[in-house]
Amino acid sequence: MDLNIIQKHFNLEILVYLSFTKEHTFRAFGSDGKNLPIGACIDDPIDKNSFYLITQKNDSPLKIRILSNQPGLSKALIKHYIFTQCFCNQITLESDPFPSTLMYAMKLAQKAVNVIEALKKNSPASFSGNAEDNARYCNKAIAFQNIKYQCMDIEDDDKDEDVENVKKVKSRKTSKQN
Structure with missing residues (x-):
């Protein structure tokens, strides 16, 4: 990195x-x-x-x-x-x-993994449909969970990607309300 x-x-x-x-x-x-x-x-x-x-x-x-x-x-x-x-x-x-900041990161990563697993199980439509995106986010959470330092790609398009994910979530919420 x-x-x-x-x-x-x-x-x-x-x-x-x-x-x-x-x-x-x-x-x-x-x-x-x-x-x-x-x-x-x-x-x-x-x-x-x-x-x-x-x-x-x-x-x-x-x-x-x-x-x-x-x-x-x-x-x-x-x-x-x-x-x-x-x-x-x-x-x-x-x-x-481990230091508390690392312990908190582990707990947050475990929570993220649990949320992702629950979403996959209960509402598969909430995922983007792109298996590569979903796998990348799961892998990041698992990497922190196992306390293994891994070089994670920080790309310039991450900000655009987050904006797209927010748009998808908002569009799902509005479509469910209608």
Whole structure:
């Protein structure tokens, strides 16, 4: 994904672009053979832009890779911010495996998948009829749901596409009311 495209669509002064994964083989234990304490951070010796953060009491840390750090924030500040976000989900007093923004994205993606499945089942006419469009939107939701970073195409015609979808929804609503 081109960073210039992201900057064009998101006009923010601070842009730090990160990728998260728990799907790796790295395990971390203390010198006594027990799990490391929550909040422990291990820098990746191979990649200076990656680090592992222990977010829960288990041996599988969260791998974080800094893809872009435009304002030049320190790695310690980024680590601290991510770790504090693991306590913001407000469901339990313990930390979550992922930062709250990622947890909310997962929940929204799951809700989108559930809505799409319900629409397919209950009112198939509500879809555009173009299987490729429907599959693309489902795939985007599933990609966020699985916490896998995927380069999703951000095209200039997305805005036009959204306008067309709004027109279709409005026309369906007016035709149902008549």
